[in-house]
Amino acid sequence: MMDRLLVLVRHGQSEWNLKNLFTGWKDPDLTEQGVAEAHEAGKKLKARGFHFDIAYTSALSRAQRTLKIMLDELGQPGLETVRDQALNERDYGDLTGLNKDDARKKWGEEQVHIWRRSYDVPPPGGESLKDTLARSLPYYMKHIQPDVLSGKRVLVAAHGNSIRSLIMAIEGLTPEQILERELGTGVPVVYRLGADSRPVSVEVLG
Numbered sequence: 001m002m003d004r005l006l007v008l009v010r011h012g013q014s015e016w017n018l019k020n021l022f023t024g025w026k027d028p029d030l031t032e033q034g035v036a037e038a039h040e041a042g043k044k045l046k047a048r049g050f051h052f053d054i055a056y057t058s059a060l061s062r063a064q065r066t067l068k069i070m071l072d073e074l075g076q077p078g079l080e081t082v083r084d085q086a087l088n089e090r091d092y093g094d095l096t097g098l099n100k101d102d103a104r105k106k107w108g109e110e111q112v113h114i115w116r117r118s119y120d121v122p123p124p125g126g127e128s129l130k131d132t133l134a135r136s137l138p139y140y141m142k143h144i145q146p147d148v149l150s151g152k153r154v155l156v157a158a159h160g161n162s163i164r165s166l167i168m169a170i171e172g173l174t175p176e177q178i179l180e181r182e183l184g185t186g187v188p189v190v191y192r193l194g195a196d197s198r199p200v201s202v203e204v205l206g
Protein backbone atom coordinates (compact mmCIF):
# COMPACT_ATOMS: atom_id res chain seq x y z
CA MET A 1 0.00 0.00 0.00
CA MET A 2 1.24 3.48 -0.81
CA ASP A 3 2.44 5.33 2.27
CA ARG A 4 1.51 8.98 1.54
CA LEU A 5 3.30 10.01 4.72
CA LEU A 6 3.58 13.70 5.61
CA VAL A 7 5.20 14.84 8.85
CA LEU A 8 5.17 18.49 9.91
CA VAL A 9 7.46 19.62 12.73
CA ARG A 10 7.69 23.04 14.33
CA HIS A 11 11.31 23.95 15.11
CA GLY A 12 12.68 23.53 18.65
CA GLN A 13 12.66 26.44 21.09
CA SER A 14 14.56 29.47 19.72
CA GLU A 15 16.43 32.19 21.65
CA TRP A 16 13.54 34.55 20.99
CA ASN A 17 10.90 32.00 22.04
CA LEU A 18 12.80 31.79 25.33
CA LYS A 19 12.93 35.58 25.67
CA ASN A 20 9.20 35.75 24.78
CA LEU A 21 9.76 38.05 21.80
CA PHE A 22 7.71 38.20 18.60
CA THR A 23 10.05 36.56 16.08
CA GLY A 24 8.50 36.31 12.62
CA TRP A 25 11.15 36.57 9.88
CA LYS A 26 14.03 37.31 12.31
CA ASP A 27 16.57 34.54 12.45
CA PRO A 28 17.56 33.60 16.03
CA ASP A 29 19.24 30.26 16.69
CA LEU A 30 17.87 27.38 18.75
CA THR A 31 18.45 27.33 22.50
CA GLU A 32 20.00 24.30 24.20
CA GLN A 33 16.48 23.18 24.99
CA GLY A 34 15.52 23.69 21.35
CA VAL A 35 18.41 21.47 20.24
CA ALA A 36 17.28 18.81 22.73
CA GLU A 37 13.69 19.05 21.42
CA ALA A 38 14.94 18.54 17.86
CA HIS A 39 16.88 15.42 18.92
CA GLU A 40 13.78 14.17 20.73
CA ALA A 41 11.61 14.72 17.63
CA GLY A 42 14.10 12.80 15.47
CA LYS A 43 14.18 9.95 17.99
CA LYS A 44 10.38 9.75 18.06
CA LEU A 45 10.26 9.51 14.27
CA LYS A 46 12.99 6.90 14.20
CA ALA A 47 11.29 4.85 16.94
CA ARG A 48 8.25 4.63 14.64
CA GLY A 49 10.42 3.27 11.86
CA PHE A 50 9.88 6.31 9.65
CA HIS A 51 12.19 6.86 6.71
CA PHE A 52 11.85 9.85 4.40
CA ASP A 53 12.40 10.46 0.68
CA ILE A 54 12.57 14.26 0.74
CA ALA A 55 12.54 17.11 3.27
CA TYR A 56 11.28 20.68 3.06
CA THR A 57 12.17 23.58 5.30
CA SER A 58 12.06 27.38 5.45
CA ALA A 59 14.78 29.94 4.76
CA LEU A 60 15.30 30.43 8.52
CA SER A 61 18.08 28.83 10.59
CA ARG A 62 15.96 27.56 13.48
CA ALA A 63 13.90 25.34 11.16
CA GLN A 64 16.92 24.25 9.09
CA ARG A 65 18.90 23.31 12.19
CA THR A 66 15.94 21.41 13.65
CA LEU A 67 15.68 19.48 10.38
CA LYS A 68 19.41 18.70 10.32
CA ILE A 69 19.30 17.34 13.87
CA MET A 70 16.23 15.20 13.08
CA LEU A 71 17.89 13.82 9.94
CA ASP A 72 21.03 12.94 11.93
CA GLU A 73 18.87 11.08 14.45
CA LEU A 74 17.07 9.30 11.60
CA GLY A 75 20.39 8.25 10.07
CA GLN A 76 19.53 10.22 6.91
CA PRO A 77 21.95 13.18 7.05
CA GLY A 78 22.23 13.45 3.26
CA LEU A 79 18.50 13.51 2.51
CA GLU A 80 17.47 15.76 -0.39
CA THR A 81 16.28 19.00 1.20
CA VAL A 82 14.41 21.90 -0.35
CA ARG A 83 14.47 25.28 1.40
CA ASP A 84 11.97 27.99 0.59
CA GLN A 85 10.83 31.20 2.25
CA ALA A 86 7.23 30.24 1.43
CA LEU A 87 7.48 28.10 4.58
CA ASN A 88 8.84 30.94 6.76
CA GLU A 89 7.12 32.03 9.96
CA ARG A 90 4.36 34.62 9.59
CA ASP A 91 5.90 38.11 9.32
CA TYR A 92 5.08 39.88 12.59
CA GLY A 93 5.67 43.35 11.10
CA ASP A 94 6.02 46.12 13.68
CA LEU A 95 5.61 43.64 16.57
CA THR A 96 8.85 41.85 15.61
CA GLY A 97 11.34 41.98 18.47
CA LEU A 98 8.80 43.21 21.03
CA ASN A 99 8.18 41.29 24.24
CA LYS A 100 4.77 39.59 24.14
CA ASP A 101 3.91 40.57 27.75
CA ASP A 102 4.93 44.20 27.10
CA ALA A 103 2.69 44.16 24.02
CA ARG A 104 -0.22 42.88 26.16
CA LYS A 105 0.36 45.73 28.63
CA LYS A 106 0.43 48.28 25.81
CA TRP A 107 -2.43 47.08 23.59
CA GLY A 108 -4.39 44.75 25.93
CA GLU A 109 -4.66 40.97 26.17
CA GLU A 110 -7.50 40.69 23.66
CA GLN A 111 -5.91 42.77 20.90
CA VAL A 112 -2.65 40.86 21.16
CA HIS A 113 -4.52 37.53 21.05
CA ILE A 114 -6.35 38.73 17.92
CA TRP A 115 -3.03 39.62 16.27
CA ARG A 116 -1.48 36.30 17.28
CA ARG A 117 -4.31 33.89 16.55
CA SER A 118 -7.10 35.43 14.47
CA TYR A 119 -7.34 34.29 10.86
CA ASP A 120 -7.49 37.55 8.99
CA VAL A 121 -6.41 40.43 11.24
CA PRO A 122 -2.74 41.18 10.47
CA PRO A 123 -0.43 42.62 13.12
CA PRO A 124 0.54 46.20 12.12
CA GLY A 125 2.78 45.99 9.04
CA GLY A 126 2.80 42.18 9.14
CA GLU A 127 1.00 39.08 7.85
CA SER A 128 -2.25 37.57 9.11
CA LEU A 129 -2.62 33.80 9.07
CA LYS A 130 -4.61 34.30 5.87
CA ASP A 131 -1.65 36.15 4.30
CA THR A 132 0.68 33.39 5.46
CA LEU A 133 -1.64 30.79 3.92
CA ALA A 134 -1.65 32.77 0.66
CA ARG A 135 2.04 31.94 0.20
CA SER A 136 2.36 28.60 2.05
CA LEU A 137 -0.61 26.91 0.36
CA PRO A 138 0.41 27.49 -3.29
CA TYR A 139 3.85 26.17 -2.38
CA TYR A 140 2.32 23.14 -0.66
CA MET A 141 0.04 22.45 -3.64
CA LYS A 142 2.85 22.81 -6.18
CA HIS A 143 5.64 20.93 -4.41
CA ILE A 144 4.79 19.11 -1.21
CA GLN A 145 1.37 17.59 -1.93
CA PRO A 146 2.40 16.16 -5.35
CA ASP A 147 5.40 14.52 -3.69
CA VAL A 148 3.22 12.95 -1.00
CA LEU A 149 0.61 11.78 -3.52
CA SER A 150 3.31 10.22 -5.68
CA GLY A 151 4.33 8.06 -2.73
CA LYS A 152 7.31 10.04 -1.42
CA ARG A 153 7.52 10.17 2.36
CA VAL A 154 7.88 13.85 3.19
CA LEU A 155 9.30 15.59 6.28
CA VAL A 156 8.67 19.33 6.75
CA ALA A 157 10.45 21.45 9.39
CA ALA A 158 8.91 24.91 9.65
CA HIS A 159 7.24 27.32 12.08
CA GLY A 160 4.27 27.67 14.42
CA ASN A 161 2.12 29.79 12.12
CA SER A 162 3.33 28.52 8.73
CA ILE A 163 2.49 24.99 9.93
CA ARG A 164 -0.85 26.15 11.39
CA SER A 165 -1.72 27.56 7.97
CA LEU A 166 -0.91 24.21 6.33
CA ILE A 167 -2.87 22.29 8.99
CA MET A 168 -5.86 24.52 8.29
CA ALA A 169 -5.69 23.66 4.58
CA ILE A 170 -4.92 19.95 4.98
CA GLU A 171 -7.64 19.35 7.60
CA GLY A 172 -10.12 21.79 6.03
CA LEU A 173 -10.50 23.75 9.28
CA THR A 174 -12.57 26.92 9.60
CA PRO A 175 -11.03 30.20 10.85
CA GLU A 176 -12.74 29.51 14.21
CA GLN A 177 -11.26 26.01 14.44
CA ILE A 178 -7.67 27.10 13.70
CA LEU A 179 -7.91 29.92 16.28
CA GLU A 180 -7.35 27.61 19.24
CA ARG A 181 -4.92 25.22 17.58
CA GLU A 182 -1.49 25.55 19.22
CA LEU A 183 1.65 23.69 18.18
CA GLY A 184 4.40 22.79 20.61
CA THR A 185 8.05 23.24 19.65
CA GLY A 186 9.57 20.02 18.28
CA VAL A 187 6.24 18.18 18.22
CA PRO A 188 5.75 16.11 15.04
CA VAL A 189 2.31 16.09 13.43
CA VAL A 190 1.98 12.89 11.39
CA TYR A 191 -0.48 12.67 8.50
CA ARG A 192 -1.38 9.82 6.21
CA LEU A 193 -3.14 11.23 3.18
CA GLY A 194 -5.66 9.46 0.98
CA ALA A 195 -5.39 9.42 -2.81
CA ASP A 196 -7.79 12.40 -2.78
CA SER A 197 -5.19 14.36 -0.72
CA ARG A 198 -7.39 14.45 2.37
CA PRO A 199 -6.00 13.17 5.68
CA VAL A 200 -6.87 9.56 6.50
CA SER A 201 -5.22 9.92 9.89
CA VAL A 202 -3.47 12.55 11.96
CA GLU A 203 -1.40 11.91 15.02
CA VAL A 204 0.40 14.45 17.18
CA LEU A 205 3.54 12.96 18.73
CA GLY A 206 3.49 15.20 21.81
Ligand SMILES: O=C(O)[C@@H](CO)OP(=O)(O)O
Residues within 6 Å of the ligand: 017, 021, 022, 023, 024, 089, 090, 092, 116, 160, 161
Ligand atom coordinates in the same frame (compact mmCIF):
# COMPACT_ATOMS: atom_id res chain seq x y z
O1 LIG B 1 6.95 34.97 17.57
C1 LIG B 1 6.61 34.26 16.60
O2 LIG B 1 7.10 34.41 15.45
C2 LIG B 1 5.55 33.20 16.80
C3 LIG B 1 6.14 31.83 17.00
O3 LIG B 1 7.02 31.77 18.07
O4 LIG B 1 4.82 33.57 17.93
P1 LIG B 1 3.25 33.37 18.20
O5 LIG B 1 3.13 32.01 18.83
O6 LIG B 1 2.94 34.46 19.15
O7 LIG B 1 2.51 33.49 16.90
